[in-house]
Every structure is written in structure tokens, then in C-alpha cells.
Amino acid sequence: MSDFPSFPPGFVFGAATAAFQIEGAADEDGRGPSIWDTFARRPGAIVGGDTGDVACDHYHRYREDIALLKELGVGSYRFSVSWARVQPTGAGSGNKAGLDFYDRLVDGLLEAGIEPAVTLYHWDLPQELEDKGGWRHRDTAYRFADYTRLVADSLADRVPRWITLNEPWCSAFLGYANGLHAPGAREGTPALAAAHHLLLGHGLALPVLRDAGVREAGIALNLDRVVPATSGPRDVAAALRAETQRNLIWTEPLLKGRYPESEDDTWAELLHDRSFRRAGDLDVISAPLDFLGINYYTPSVVRDAPYRDPDPLTRQADDNRFEGIGMPQARHTAMDWPVAPHTLRELLAGLKERYGDALPPVHITENGSAEHDLPEPDGTVRDTDRISYLDGHLRSVAAALADGVDVRGYYVWSLLDNFEWAYGYSKRFGLVYVDYATQRRLPKDSYHWYRELIAAQG
Ligand code: FCB
Numbered sequence: 001m002s003d004f005p006s007f008p009p010g011f012v013f014g015a016a017t018a019a020f021q022i023e024g025a026a027d028e029d030g031r032g033p034s035i036w037d038t039f040a041r042r043p044g045a046i047v048g049g050d051t052g053d054v055a056c057d058h059y060h061r062y063r064e065d066i067a068l069l070k071e072l073g074v075g076s077y078r079f080s081v082s083w084a085r086v087q088p089t090g091a092g093s094g095n096k097a098g099l100d101f102y103d104r105l106v107d108g109l110l111e112a113g114i115e116p117a118v119t120l121y122h123w124d125l126p127q128e129l130e131d132k133g134g135w136r137h138r139d140t141a142y143r144f145a146d147y148t149r150l151v152a153d154s155l156a157d158r159v160p161r162w163i164t165l166n167e168p169w170c171s172a173f174l175g176y177a178n179g180l181h182a183p184g185a186r187e188g189t190p191a192l193a194a195a196h197h198l199l200l201g202h203g204l205a206l207p208v209l210r211d212a213g214v215r216e217a218g219i220a221l222n223l224d225r226v227v228p229a230t231s232g233p234r235d236v237a238a239a240l241r242a243e244t245q246r247n248l249i250w251t252e253p254l255l256k257g258r259y260p261e262s263e264d265d266t267w268a269e270l271l272h273d274r275s276f277r278r279a280g281d282l283d284v285i286s287a288p289l290d291f292l293g294i295n296y297y298t299p300s301v302v303r304d305a306p307y308r309d310p311d312p313l314t315r316q317a318d319d320n321r322f323e324g325i326g327m328p329q330a331r332h333t334a335m336d337w338p339v340a341p342h343t344l345r346e347l348l349a350g351l352k353e354r355y356g357d358a359l360p361p362v363h364i365t366e367n368g369s370a371e372h373d374l375p376e377p378d379g380t381v382r383d384t385d386r387i388s389y390l391d392g393h394l395r396s397v398a399a400a401l402a403d404g405v406d407v408r409g410y411y412v413w414s415l416l417d418n419f420e421w422a423y424g425y426s427k428r429f430g431l432v433y434v435d436y437a438t439q440r441r442l443p444k445d446s447y448h449w450y451r452e453l454i455a456a457q458g
Helices: 035-040 058-072 096-111 127-131 139-155 167-174 190-211 232-256 265-271 282-283 340-356 384-402 421-426 447-454
Strands: 012-016 076-080 115-121 161-166 217-219 226-228 291-295 301-304 322-324 362-367 409-414 433-437 439-445
Touching: 012 362, 012 447, 035 127, 035 217, 058 096, 058 439, 058 447, 076 161, 076 322, 076 409, 096 115, 096 139, 115 139, 161 167, 161 190, 161 291, 161 362, 161 409, 167 190, 167 217, 167 232, 190 217, 190 232, 190 282, 217 232, 226 232, 232 282, 232 322, 232 340, 282 301, 340 362, 362 384, 384 409, 384 447
Parallel strands: 012 076, 012 409, 076 115, 115 161, 161 217, 217 291, 226 301, 291 362, 362 409
Antiparallel strands: 301 322, 433 439
């Protein structure tokens, strides 16, 4: 493919990773345990019993990984800081060795001409904070702001773009409602308290970042493009419930300083549970963002469904009287996710329509696909499906720009194959193949394709 989509001057092309998924070195230099270390040891929690102990060994191989980024030609690299590496118990003074690692990483990136973009929280809460209640507990939001200060004091002079939280939907609902992610709690509605405390933590971290003089601060949400299965009123209402639970529960407080309303009785009741909210919280949460990060992979086609559980949040977060029916006609990735690139443009258009000028500039902070990659004997990986996935989604972003949505950048998930949470190492999202037995990195065809696409922008 030589005919690349084109983007305006200054558009940021990047690649993304997250600490727990690549770093390894779980016990080194004073790092404390995080909820993902604990969860990975729970029998049956992770495919193959995989852990993050070694992962891509990026902690030791970061120089090699920076060289891969440089060769790729990305303008920005999004990585996350492991809270437990820099503040092992989630409170108190910092761990110098841990902070030094990110210091070296940032300097290495800048030397390579790459702008670092830091995510402060990509799901790996220090275990000690979980033992005190985790995100169910309001104090965790204040701990997050303190930790933010620690990292900002060390890196804000050199890191222009900051993301407070990655996908708080996953932290709250997969973590505390259905237990598919760490800490593996299946508690149902208390997950709404976790959602609120995550938002509060974000809001408390913003002024800390501003004080430290950072240029751009935002948050990365996994927003869903929800499509009703039919135009019938029951499915349309189900789609609205899905949209409330997936998207509006985040975008309304962040962009409008209010929680969403719902015409559905149970949801209305849940959303109006104020027991964990305090006066002024929504003002903190809705402080202006410099950008909204959107992680996007696949749409949800939903239809009306009966309640399957008396507590609508306990089982799948999807069981709230709506259910996904998939897209049988679409190609599916190795995650079994339907590929429908045009839905990214639709999502962005819908946000613009709903929020107008209240929608900040957007960065697509993650997009990519897991495929059944297999290296050839000569070390090449012919991942044409990933190339067409990325090509389609980048064209969709270009179309959104033409529609008038202010999209400033796009980060491929991911630079490297890595620890894909509950799927362990069984799913590969990288532009670069990782042979976990030897830690050899093999750039896939998609890596070369992305390099050419970036170079073609001139
Ligand atoms: C997102 C996560 C990221 C990665 C991709 C595939 O939900 O933010 O860490 O696992 O999905």
C-alpha cells in the first residue's frame, strides 16, 4: 500500500505502551507490588497463568526500544509510569531508583527527538492502597494527586503531554463490578463509587500538573460507538443505556460538570446515588482539559435484553438490559473484535454534535489490533490484516478532521507485543513482534508500513 492517508502539518503520530504490560523487573530497585501482580497470581485469572514479572523486559531494554521508536519516526511515545515503582506503598516519599528509570527513559526519548507523553495511571494501583479499600475509597483519589506531584516534580520540565488516567471504565467496572481485571472484585454497584473516585483523582491531579507547568493535560477514555441493533424503540433505548454506562458516565462529569440522567428507572437510581459524592466534587472533576484522549478499537451493536442479574453491575457490565450482538458480517481480529473503521469517525462526529465547543481537541491515544502473527523463518512478520486495520482507522480519523473535529494526534497500540491483561501473552498487538523466550524484537510489516506513512507526510 503506497497510497497513504494524509494529515495536516503538526499532526502527531505516536505509539503507546503501558508499564505493567512491558516493563517486567517486578521486584527490582524497590518496586512495590501492584494489584496486577497480585491478581496475576490468582489461579484462573490470566490465560496461561502468565504474569508481568518479566514481560518485555523493557526496564532493561528501554534503550533498544527507544531505538525502535526512533527508526519508526514517531513524533511522540506514550508510556505509563508504574505507581508502585516510584512510590512502592502508594504513600510517602518517592523511590529514587524508580523515578530515575523514568528520568533516563525521558532523556533517551528526547535525545532521539521523540516527545514523551506520560500516562500516570494505567491500572496498576499499589497493592497497599487496595488493601485499604482501593478506588472504593475516597482517600485513594488524594493519594493519586500526591503521587502525581511526585512524578511531575521529576518529569514535568521535560514531558509536554500528560494523561491522568487510562480508561477509568475498565478500572471501575472490570476491576470492581465483574472482576475480570485487578483487583478482581465482583461487587456490582460499589463500582460506581470507584468510578467517582477515579474521576475525583483525575480532577485533583489536574491542578498539580498545572502547578508543575505542564503544557497539555488530559485523560484517556475508552469511548464506545454504540449502534442500536434495529431502529425499534426498545433497541434504541437499550443503546442509550449502553451509551450512558460506557460513555456519558465519564464525558458528562468531565465536560459538563454533571452526571448523566437516565430515563431507565434502575439506572436513574444508580446514577443518583450520592452517598459517595461531596459538594464541589463535580467542579473539581470538570476542570478544563487541554485534550481528550480516546482509545478506540471496535464498536458495540446492542439490543434490548432482560436483566440477567438483580444487581445490574455484578456480572458482565453489559448485562444492564442491553447486550452486544456483534457484527457477524465484519472481519474479526484475534480478540474476536469486529473491524469497522468507519465507526471511529461516527464516534467523533457524535461527540462533536453532543458537546460542540465544549469538546476539547482530541488525541486518539490508542488504536490497533491483535492478529495471529507468526514470524517467517527469515524473521519477517507479514501482518497485512493489521496494516489494513490501521489504514482504515487512520482514514477514519482523516475523515473526522475533514468533518471539522479537532483531532491532533494518533497513537498506535502498541509498539510491542506485550502482556494483554487477562489474556496474558496470548494476544499480540505490537508493531514489533516480541519473542518472549529470547526477548528478540522483530519489526512486523505494519511497523515498516507505519514508518512509511509517517515519512510520507513530509
Ligand atoms: C486497552 C488498554 C491497553 C490495551 C488495549 C488492547 O483497553 O488501555 O492497555 O490492553 O486495550
